Amino acid sequence: SKFEYVRSFETDDTCLRNCYIVVRLDGRNFHKFSEQHGFTKPNDNRALGLMTRSAQSVMEELEDIIIAYGQSDEFSFVFKRTSNWFKRRASKLMTHVASQFSSSYVFYWKEYFEEQPLLYPPSFDGRVVLYPTNRNLRDYLSWRQADCHINNLYNTVFWTLVQKGGLTTAQAEDRLKGTLAADKNEILFSEFDINYNNESALHRKGTTLLWKKHEETVIRRMKQPNAEEKEVPVTRSKRRVENLYCDIIGEQFWEEHPDILEEDNC
Amino acid sequence: SKFEYVRSFETDDTCLRNCYIVVRLDGRNFHKFSEQHGFTKPNDNRALGLMTRSAQSVMEELEDIIIAYGQSDEFSFVFKRTSNWFKRRASKLMTHVASQFSSSYVFYWKEYFEEQPLLYPPSFDGRVVLYPTNRNLRDYLSWRQADCHINNLYNTVFWTLVQKGGLTTAQAEDRLKGTLAADKNEILFSEFDINYNNESALHRKGTTLLWKKHEETVIRRMKQPNAEEKEVPVTRSKRRVENLYCDIIGEQFWEEHPDILEEDNC
Amino acid sequence: SKFEYVRSFETDDTCLRNCYIVVRLDGRNFHKFSEQHGFTKPNDNRALGLMTRSAQSVMEELEDIIIAYGQSDEFSFVFKRTSNWFKRRASKLMTHVASQFSSSYVFYWKEYFEEQPLLYPPSFDGRVVLYPTNRNLRDYLSWRQADCHINNLYNTVFWTLVQKGGLTTAQAEDRLKGTLAADKNEILFSEFDINYNNESALHRKGTTLLWKKHEETVIRRMKQPNAEEKEVPVTRSKRRVENLYCDIIGEQFWEEHPDILEEDNC
Amino acid sequence: SKFEYVRSFETDDTCLRNCYIVVRLDGRNFHKFSEQHGFTKPNDNRALGLMTRSAQSVMEELEDIIIAYGQSDEFSFVFKRTSNWFKRRASKLMTHVASQFSSSYVFYWKEYFEEQPLLYPPSFDGRVVLYPTNRNLRDYLSWRQADCHINNLYNTVFWTLVQKGGLTTAQAEDRLKGTLAADKNEILFSEFDINYNNESALHRKGTTLLWKKHEETVIRRMKQPNAEEKEVPVTRSKRRVENLYCDIIGEQFWEEHPDILEEDNC
Numbered sequence A, B, C, D: 001s002k003f004e005y006v007r008s009f010e011t012d013d014t015c016l017r018n019c020y021i022v023v024r025l026d027g028r029n030f031h032k033f034s035e036q037h038g039f040t041k042p043n044d045n046r047a048l049g050l051m052t053r054s055a056q057s058v059m060e061e062l063e064d065i066i067i068a069y070g071q072s073d074e075f076s077f078v079f080k081r082t083s084n085w086f087k088r089r090a091s092k093l094m095t096h097v098a099s100q101f102s103s104s105y106v107f108y109w110k111e112y113f114e115e116q117p118l119l120y121p122p123s124f125d126g127r128v129v130l131y132p133t134n135r136n137l138r139d140y141l142s143w144r145q146a147d148c149h150i151n152n153l154y155n156t157v158f159w160t161l162v163q164k165g166g167l168t169t170a171q172a173e174d175r176l177k178g179t180l181a182a183d184k185n186e187i188l189f190s191e192f193d194i195n196y197n198n199e200s201a202l203h204r205k206g207t208t209l210l211w212k213k214h215e216e217t218v219i220r221r222m223k224q225p226n227a228e229e230k231e232v233p234v235t236r237s238k239r240r241v242e243n244l245y246c247d248i249i250g251e252q253f254w255e256e257h258p259d260i261l262e263e264d265n266c
């Protein structure tokens, strides 16, 4: 039709080739959402579980995601360097991640919150960021995990002071003003007999999602010409998403999972 | 932390000022989705109702959307020219539209499909397109409504030939090859006594969402100092989303709704 | 060759359609360049003439430039809204403007500076800015002309105080601190008997370049079959670049030149 | 002023960090330019020398260029990965390269073409391309050098057939249709006794520009308090641009110049 010229106003937003494509999502106004849905403080395992379930759905339904990392109301998804999914169009990638995650969040809500109803449909923003080297990508993931650590240590002490120490939230805030990580560890240990390192790894480290390969054997009934039908075991290499709650900043994780990243010199 | 430098890899994607910002969503693989959920052919009113309900949620939860138009598995949202929501960052706009729409689609599913379960969480892609003038924007919306018309006329004849005419889908396809709009109208009229113009406006024209202003009066109990408490009627100007199934290509619609578009000469 | 894949790293930078494309150039480090080449202060007519000559070369060699405006070490070029030159690729437009201007600046140097040698090849930066409406474009040009006015008024008083008033540059700076336009006019008038409005329009208003149509008649010798050769006058519509030094902020200029801008409502 | 809002229409075009930034220039319509200035065929050493001189001017006047490569009417400039010149703004980089190159081309014309006048100021287009890894960057440079080789071999045989073999250009074109590199070498060798590998390296390999460090010793007169003035030799590390005409596709060049590229793993 004579209106079709309007298509030419669309712009190309192809991601630079040979870079890791990261899509990060973050819940809109989750301060309020978590209050209204009575999330336990500082960490609600149902909420974290639902985030992870939704992220798994993203990994399974979209192509070429090699690792994902989440904490609090955010999740980051890393597409492989050489991905050509949707011709690397940034809009397609970020909107499909945001959309699949959001519909999954509502879809799986009941599995995590059971009787407690979802009061309204939540929204997540998304963005695309490109990283040219393995070092940059690892530093990105380290940045998010360091953020998780800083927030969780703070929140843990804060809510311990409130919930176990009987402080008001204002007093707890005051108490923590200017303290360093070591101070916070010390408060937990000396006043509440809590060793922060023994706290839940899920809370301290956040959630890392990877692809894990495994063999799957199924029995197939097969019939060859001029032969009787018989049952044959068929083994196939499959993969499923694996959840980890470990350090991804140091070398160890990357040495143990050498297949996630391709070499830089390509 | 020393990892924070990775933020500087984020790029600015501010939309050019003084242009209409259109975000169009489209369902991923809805050919399959509609089959698996038994959508009636060619139009499923439950599905269309759910799309519209989700779009209404987008209009209500996001800022500055002045009009939205939907048909089939797609919906377009127009932000006003001068919007400064999220500083006009394209990623924020398109991911929030895609996310809010998707979570709403699952959230409101039961209101439209009742007992029939949603089998899996669907995904919608999104994109941003900018239009500098009223003419361009109107041509954009006309493009989508013309598309609706073309597809619906085709689908209407096609499924009438199959459902009422007893043709196979292959035969119906063959029959329609090379026919013009007039031919299709003629088939409907002479063979099935159907006047296409009397078909459902929802199907022929798609759905247009607008803001409609109305007065709302509530009774408030008020107490002035040194006076008795009394009931006072308080009237406020409110707005709600209105659904229309009308032509938006011609002049009439725009003359009847002069407030949607701002003047070009600004 | 196997290396050709590197082409796919080039990105598309098409300018949004139906917007005016402005390319603005600005001399690199012209503070130093003007000192080293002994530009007269505050305005050097040779320098301004050379800028304009170079801009004229840009208008003549490139396509679709409808108006250009220059002052000091800068020049802005406006491509028509519907231009499709180099498919509206921003890089092509801005580099060709910068390149043609720069080579012309050196090429025509001698016509303006005569014996005085050019000491080294200068550089000009360039940028592309898009404007969706006539109002925005006019405001852009007004912005540059207002800038010209502000700087020229300041520079005129400053150098008058120094050159005629015998102040040091530090004293002149001090004297002007905090003064408004009216104060500056007053200093010129009461102390130096200078009416600023009678100063050179070139300096006060900058230079506007337009296309001016004119008829050109040439004598052609022609020969028709079975006829004698004869001389025939052939008249053709031609255009040449015209220089103006007038106000382009008010309505008058645009009313007198209604052909520069297309209507917004397209 | 009230017009200043127009600045907000400028868009950010920062280059992705940690990528090599390549700016490639190419002469506009040099087919015609070379004809009109009587360039010798297939290679004009004056023209190539002037290109290289202009490129040297670009390397000296701009920041952070680590290597440049040129052939025919084009030149590519590589900015170091970590360059922050002009905050990596793509427009600034490409327009300054195009502008400095173009003004230099006119400025140095006489040094190469002596009495022969430059007829009009030429223009060069420019573009920015980003490469994330050393491999990608090397492949880019290899692509340009392979292009040089292919064109030069073709042109060499072509013009030999015409100039020495007495063929018309049409006949030469015909003769070469479908021939491979080996065939072309063979024609040169068996018919004209020319060993292509002995042809000028400048023509076969193009021009590579690098920074070469060297010590520079100057005599300074210095005076310490309470001591007599004396002459002191002062040695400083300086760098100058070096021209090479060698293979840059293979490993050898990069092994001999390990300082050009930074490591990928950063």
Ligand SMILES: Nc1nc2c(ncn2[C@H]2C[C@H](O)[C@@H](COP(=O)(O)OP(=O)(O)OP(=O)(O)O)O2)c(=O)[nH]1
Pocket (backbone or CB within 6 Å): A026, A027, A028, A029, A030, A031, A032, A034, A039, A040, A041, A042, A043, A044, A045, A047, A048, A072, A073
């Ligand atoms: N109680 C509780 N709150 C949580 C949990 N996970 C996330 N939240 C809340 C705490 C924060 O207020 C909020 C996440 O902070 P953000 O910086 O993303 O802010 P918010 O989402 O409110 O605003 P935004 O729209 O992202 O700018 O979510 C949880 O497990 N338990």
Ligand SMILES: Nc1nc2c(ncn2[C@H]2C[C@H](O)[C@@H](COP(=O)(O)OP(=O)(O)OP(=O)(O)O)O2)c(=O)[nH]1
Pocket (backbone or CB within 6 Å): B026, B027, B028, B029, B030, B031, B032, B034, B039, B040, B041, B042, B043, B044, B045, B047, B048, B072, B073
């Ligand atoms: N039966 C039925 N199908 C519908 C209805 N609305 C949409 N659909 C189906 C018909 C089309 O196959 C599909 C929309 O076409 P698209 O061009 O968007 O293709 P699809 O979503 O399959 O692929 P995509 O991921 O968008 O490229 O949705 C409906 O009301 N009833």
Ligand SMILES: Nc1nc2c(ncn2[C@H]2C[C@H](O)[C@@H](COP(=O)(O)OP(=O)(O)OP(=O)(O)O)O2)c(=O)[nH]1
Pocket (backbone or CB within 6 Å): C026, C027, C028, C029, C030, C031, C032, C034, C039, C040, C041, C042, C043, C044, C045, C047, C048, C072, C073
């Ligand atoms: N004496 C004199 N100087 C002029 C004339 N036209 C321009 N200039 C000088 C005055 C300013 O120092 C300079 C233009 O100011 P800019 O803001 O463009 O600064 P500049 O080019 O030095 O730095 P840039 O590389 O553009 O950031 O050029 C003139 O006609 N006479």
Ligand SMILES: Nc1nc2c(ncn2[C@H]2C[C@H](O)[C@@H](COP(=O)(O)OP(=O)(O)OP(=O)(O)O)O2)c(=O)[nH]1
Pocket (backbone or CB within 6 Å): D026, D027, D028, D029, D030, D031, D032, D034, D039, D040, D041, D042, D043, D044, D045, D047, D048, D072, D073
């Ligand atoms: N005779 C001669 N011609 C040369 C020499 N170097 C370059 N040229 C000419 C040959 C080609 O026609 C032209 C470069 O080819 P391009 O593909 O860049 O085409 P051209 O510049 O004509 O068009 P463009 O504006 O770049 O699309 O320059 C030379 O050394 N001698």
Ligand SMILES: O=P(O)(O)OP(=O)(O)OP(=O)(O)O
Pocket (backbone or CB within 6 Å): A026
């Ligand atoms: O949302 P914040 O405050 O954690 O920080 P951000 O997400 O980087 O900011 P923005 O959402 O505005 O990009």
Ligand SMILES: O=P(O)(O)OP(=O)(O)OP(=O)(O)O
Pocket (backbone or CB within 6 Å): B026
């Ligand atoms: O999805 P289509 O085929 O209707 O057409 P499109 O949406 O314009 O294509 P794309 O989704 O690839 O931008």
Ligand SMILES: O=P(O)(O)OP(=O)(O)OP(=O)(O)O
Pocket (backbone or CB within 6 Å): C026
């Ligand atoms: O160069 P200035 O300071 O006049 O201002 P600008 O040109 O807008 O700044 P920039 O050249 O950095 O875009």
Ligand SMILES: O=P(O)(O)OP(=O)(O)OP(=O)(O)O
Pocket (backbone or CB within 6 Å): D026
């Ligand atoms: O100019 P060409 O034909 O050598 O090829 P190109 O430079 O890659 O094409 P364009 O100048 O249009 O980007």
Ligand SMILES: [Mg+2]
Pocket (backbone or CB within 6 Å): A026
């Ligand atoms: Mg945020």
Ligand SMILES: [Mg+2]
Pocket (backbone or CB within 6 Å): A026, A027, A028, A029, A030, A031, A073
């Ligand atoms: Mg949030």
Ligand SMILES: [Mg+2]
Pocket (backbone or CB within 6 Å): A026, A027, A072, A073, A074
């Ligand atoms: Mg958050």
Ligand SMILES: [Mg+2]
Pocket (backbone or CB within 6 Å): B026
């Ligand atoms: Mg599509």
Ligand SMILES: [Mg+2]
Pocket (backbone or CB within 6 Å): B026, B027, B028, B029, B030, B031, B073
């Ligand atoms: Mg679809």
Ligand SMILES: [Mg+2]
Pocket (backbone or CB within 6 Å): B026, B027, B072, B073, B074
């Ligand atoms: Mg569709």
Ligand SMILES: [Mg+2]
Pocket (backbone or CB within 6 Å): C026
């Ligand atoms: Mg500047």
Ligand SMILES: [Mg+2]
Pocket (backbone or CB within 6 Å): C026, C027, C028, C029, C030, C031, C073
């Ligand atoms: Mg300047």
